[in-house]
Amino acid sequence: MSAKNRDNKNRWRNITVGFRVSPEENELINKAVALSGLPKQEYCYRRCLNQDVVVQGNPRVYKALKQELAAVLAELQRIEAGNGIDEELLNVIELVSIILGGLKGEEQNE
Numbered sequence: 013m014s015a016k017n018r019d020n021k022n023r024w025r026n027i028t029v030g031f032r033v034s035p036e037e038n039e040l041i042n043k044a045v046a047l048s049g050l051p052k053q054e055y056c057y058r059r060c061l062n063q064d065v066v067v068q069g070n071p072r073v074y075k076a077l078k079q080e081l082a083a084v085l086a087e088l089q090r091i092e093a094g095n096g097i098d099e100e101l102l103n104v105i106e107l108v109s110i111i112l113g114g115l116k117g118e119e120q121n122e
Contacts, residue, residue, distance in 0.1 A: 036100065043104060046076040047111055067111050080108055 017025040033041065045055045048065050049072055058065050067073060087101055 040100065040103065043076075043080060044107060047073065047080060047107060049073040049076075067114055073111075077108060077111065080104060084108065 019025060041052075041056075045052045048055050048067050049070055050058070050065065055065060084101065084105055091097055
């Protein structure tokens with residue numbers, strides 16, 4: 013039998029919450045999780061509870077940022093002069109920008 017899961021306030025996490033997403037939504041969630049450096053469960057419940065997701069710079073986060081920036085660069089090279097930019101790419105660019113700004117210590121104005 014596995015150990016009981018407890019959060020940082022020593023509350024027992026014994027309830028499972030699940031939901032369905034499209035393949036595109038799953039991809040965006042996985043990208044955000046990778047860029048956050050948090051486990052998927054931690055990331056999802058922080059977002060659901062409208063808590064701050066604070067990214068701590070570590071090798072995993074930097075690797076995820078490097079991979080996402082390489083993918084963004086490849087996509088931008090494919091696009092000619094700003095035509096055909098889809099909303100998902102803009103969301104990824106915005107997320108990477110926010111994370112990089114946070115890692116550099118800049119304040120984000122929303």
